[in-house]
Amino acid sequence: MNDFTLHLTTKIVFGRDAxxxxxxxxxxxxxxxxxxxxxxxxxxxxxxxxxxxxxxxxGLEVFELAGVKPNPRLSLVREGIELCRKxxxxxxxxxxxxxxxxxxxxxxxxxxxxxxxxxxxxxxxxPEKMMxxxxxxxxxxxxxxxxxxxxITNEDGDYKRAVDNQIMRPSFAIMNPERxxxxxxxxTACGITDMMAHIMERYFTNVDHVDxxxxxxxxxxxxxxxxxxxxxxxxxxxxxxxEIMWSGTIAHNGLLDTGRIGDWGSHNxxxxxxxxxxxxxxxxxxxxxxxxxxxxxxxxxxxxxxFAVRVFDVDLAFGRPExxxxxxxxxxxxxxxxxxxxxxxxxxxxxxSRLGEMADKALVGCEYQGHFVPLxxxxxxxxxxxAMGK
Amino acid sequence: MNDFTLHLTTKIVFGRDAxxxxxxxxxxxxxxxxxxxxxxxxxxxxxxxxxxxxxxxxGLEVFELAGVKPNPRLSLVREGIELCRKxxxxxxxxxxxxxxxxxxxxxxxxxxxxxxxxxxxxxxxxPEKMMxxxxxxxxxxxxxxxxxxxxITNEDGDYKRAVDNQIMRPSFAIMNPERxxxxxxxxTACGITDMMAHIMERYFTNVDHVDxxxxxxxxxxxxxxxxxxxxxxxxxxxxxxxEIMWSGTIAHNGLLDTGRIGDWGSHNxxxxxxxxxxxxxxxxxxxxxxxxxxxxxxxxxxxxxxFAVRVFDVDLAFGRPExxxxxxxxxxxxxxxxxxxxxxxxxxxxxxSRLGEMADKALVGCEYQGHFVPLxxxxxxxxxxxAMGK
Numbered sequence: 070m071n072d073f074t075l076h077l078t079t080k081i082v083f084g085r086d087a088x089x090x091x092x093x094x095x096x097x098x099x100x101x102x103x104x105x106x107x108x109x110x111x112x113x114x115x116x117x118x119x120x121x122x123x124x125x126x127x128g129l130e131v132f133e134l135a136g137v138k139p140n141p142r143l144s145l146v147r148e149g150i151e152l153c154r155k156x157x158x159x160x161x162x163x164x165x166x167x168x169x170x171x172x173x174x175x176x177x178x179x180x181x182x183x184x185x186x187x188x189x190x191x192x193x194x195x196p197e198k199m200m201x202x203x204x205x206x207x208x209x210x211x212x213x214x215x216x217x218x219x220x221i222t223n224e225d226g227d228y229k230r231a232v233d234n235q236i237m238r239p240s241f242a243i244m245n246p247e248r249x250x251x252x253x254x255x256x257t258a259c260g261i262t263d264m265m266a267h268i269m270e271r272y273f274t275n276v277d278h279v280d281x282x283x284x285x286x287x288x289x290x291x292x293x294x295x296x297x298x299x300x301x302x303x304x305x306x307x308x309x310x311x312e313i314m315w316s317g318t319i320a321h322n323g324l325l326d327t328g329r330i331g332d333w334g335s336h337n338x339x340x341x342x343x344x345x346x347x348x349x350x351x352x353x354x355x356x357x358x359x360x361x362x363x364x365x366x367x368x369x370x371x372x373x374x375x376f377a378v379r380v381f382d383v384d385l386a387f388g389r390p391e392x393x394x395x396x397x398x399x400x401x402x403x404x405x406x407x408x409x410x411x412x413x414x415x416x417x418x419x420x421x422s423r424l425g426e427m428a429d430k431a432l433v434g435c436e437y438q439g440h441f442v443p444l445x446x447x448x449x450x451x452x453x454x455x456a457m458g459k
Numbered sequence: 460m461n462d463f464t465l466h467l468t469t470k471i472v473f474g475r476d477a478x479x480x481x482x483x484x485x486x487x488x489x490x491x492x493x494x495x496x497x498x499x500x501x502x503x504x505x506x507x508x509x510x511x512x513x514x515x516x517x518g519l520e521v522f523e524l525a526g527v528k529p530n531p532r533l534s535l536v537r538e539g540i541e542l543c544r545k546x547x548x549x550x551x552x553x554x555x556x557x558x559x560x561x562x563x564x565x566x567x568x569x570x571x572x573x574x575x576x577x578x579x580x581x582x583x584x585x586p587e588k589m590m591x592x593x594x595x596x597x598x599x600x601x602x603x604x605x606x607x608x609x610x611i612t613n614e615d616g617d618y619k620r621a622v623d624n625q626i627m628r629p630s631f632a633i634m635n636p637e638r639x640x641x642x643x644x645x646x647t648a649c650g651i652t653d654m655m656a657h658i659m660e661r662y663f664t665n666v667d668h669v670d671x672x673x674x675x676x677x678x679x680x681x682x683x684x685x686x687x688x689x690x691x692x693x694x695x696x697x698x699x700x701x702e703i704m705w706s707g708t709i710a711h712n713g714l715l716d717t718g719r720i721g722d723w724g725s726h727n728x729x730x731x732x733x734x735x736x737x738x739x740x741x742x743x744x745x746x747x748x749x750x751x752x753x754x755x756x757x758x759x760x761x762x763x764x765x766f767a768v769r770v771f772d773v774d775l776a777f778g779r780p781e782x783x784x785x786x787x788x789x790x791x792x793x794x795x796x797x798x799x800x801x802x803x804x805x806x807x808x809x810x811x812s813r814l815g816e817m818a819d820k821a822l823v824g825c826e827y828q829g830h831f832v833p834l835x836x837x838x839x840x841x842x843x844x845x846a847m848g849k
Contacts, residue, residue, distance in 0.1 A: 074472050081463075081466065083462060288674035291674055309668075312668070312670045319675075324714070
């Protein structure tokens with residue numbers, strides 16, 4: 070087990086009654102709130118009114134910045150930074166899913182910054198301070214409500230880049246599973262895939278003796294796998310929605326990688342796909358992750374056997390270790406298929422015309438991708454080829 | 460799943476290099492530090508010098524209050540409160556295990572209090588503020604390094620009482636598994652039992668649909684069960700010590716009871732045993748917990764079957780649900796025996812002469828004990844009778 074520091078500074082308010090606390094939590098940070106969100110879905114669901122009511126009751130002045138898209142854009146971040154500076158905003162309240170939260174975090178680090186905010190994403194500078202960011206979560210997926218990271222797309226060149234820093238954890242997160250009832254099945258499944266990918270990125274590590282976090286990862290994966298079909302066939306099942314929502318946070322708040330080094334190759338490869346094609350991040354991960362697994366499992370067959378046995382109940386009598394490992398990957402693909410996810414690039418609507426370009430882009434600014442097995446340009450290309458299917 | 464709020468405010472610094480950060484972390488809270496500890500063990504191990512060095516390097520003025528005993532005493536807490544007020548202490552640094560940390564927390568809530576500190580433990584008042592408390596952990600067991608609770612014994616009547624409050628989480632915890640190498644086997648096993656009991660208290664709940672936290676509980680229990688024999692036969696095995704140490708924190712920081720209501724009957728019964736007999740808390744729990752299980756398992760056989768199957772691998776073909784449940788309890792007893800713990804009161808050196816007195820005391824100030832099954836005075840007495848063994 071490696072040395073680690075863990076400081077989970079986000080206050081979680083979870084449950085049916087959570088939204089009644091929005092104003093109270095927001096008021097701790099000042100008087101002026103920037104409500105940051107996507108489009109009309111929070112208005113249709115009534116959440117928008119509920120949030121505004123709660124903020125008004127606490128006597129807060131509300132500004133708005135809507136229009137966050139999936140794969141949130143740098144241009145809107147810049148607009149938010151300007152608005153916060155001009156109006157002297159005290160708190161950014163992100164109402165939505167990972168894209169809205171990531172956009173809010175980007176604004177939050179941009180406002181006090183002396184450099185351009187994109188420099189943080191390029192690794193040219195390190196953010197030292199973030200304005201307070203609160204969250205009202207509507208899509209369990211990215212885990213950004215509690216995580217230290219943010220992913221932004223620079224439209225000027227289709228680059229999608231991440232920045233991770235302890236100061237980037239939201240101050241509070243309001244989580245009501247009922248708000249996820251209206252998520253369409255495809256988006257529900259994308260979220261489920263994203264949170265599973267967050268856990269699997271951490272699971273495949275070269276650090277030895279990580280027994281507790283291995284088992285916590287497996288426990289969270291099994292919970293998601295168990296509850297996914299329930300929320301898909303019964304979208305208003307409170308308890309199953311709650312299990313999925315809380316699993317999404319645990320998957321990515323940092324607990325599951327204490328003492329270990331995750332891989333993150335699949336995420337970075339997927340960023341190149343959704344950076345160009347604007348597909349849902351979760352759907353892209355359902356394609357990339359099994360392809361990555363097939364390409365790298367020989368590196369540590371025992372770990373893939375453990376995954377197959379403990380997560381997917383593959384019997385040890387199934388065959389040679391390699392066969393057990395392959396069966397684990399197959400069952401992961403079957404699971405993704407069962408929840409309506411693609412498992413090949415063509416199913417995602419991506420042909421092979423830009424594989425080389427994506428492989429090139431994945432290596433911009435770094436020597437290799439991934440930690441479990443370092444992936445160079447040709448490795449990324451080969452994984453994308455595998456992802457084309459037969 | 461129930462609604463919940465979770466705010467894990469303690470910063471964890473974990474690993475071989477953690478102690479080098481003591482001064483840096485302590486200096487965030489001011490200039491004057493009260494070093495609070497037990498006896499000579501931290502001097503013999505060199506930890507005392509290492510802590511003083513690190514504090515000195517950060518330019519901090521150090522005061523000392525030693526003499527914390529297992530089942531920490533109210534009289535020393537009062538002495539600490541007086542000292543902190545007189546010297547204007549900024550941070551209490553607890554160096555030791557749960558007793559030292561609980562004592563530090565008691566001092567921490569006592570210093571700013573207008574009432575007598577014992578009133579908090581009697582439930583007559585609610586603490587609103589705690590002085591900053593930092594921790595250098597030497598005994599993985601109580602989980603107090605990250606928890607919101609403190610247990611103190613009032614020698615004037617042998618009462619042992621707990622107070623839990625969100626404000627009572629330490630500001631930081633320094634955790635170096637190497638510092639646990641010299642723990643004697645019995646104390647190591649007591650700690651292991653204590654952390655398992657923390658998880659099991661949470662596990663046995665009447666709240667339905669707690670899939671994720673069930674599985675996280677099982678994962679942590681299995682990690683402890685897997686690593687316990689390793690640390691007992693190879694006390695300087697860093698990784699196994701690290702798994703046990705980190706498990707002890709996870710067991711009790713609040714994550715594992717998000718959305719559920721724990722029982723805590725066994726803990727409260729045990730407090731009456733160790734309040735009178737001054738036995739190790741963990742050893743007392745190894746006696747009480749199986750006795751409690753035998754007394755209550757009919758209340759929810761399915762939950763005890765899940766425990767038996769998922770934690771102790773009892774095969775579903777073992778027999779009727781009741782038999783599977785009983786086998787789970789038997790395997791827990793076998794595990795406790797295997798790590799050198801008593802499983803009956805006589806093995807603990809306690810005879811049946813004061814069972815009635817303990818049962819009476821357990822009910823002082825409350826109508827019943829426990830939430831899974833409410834235990835009245837005669838229930839507690841019956842559980843203590845079962846704990847006498849045959």
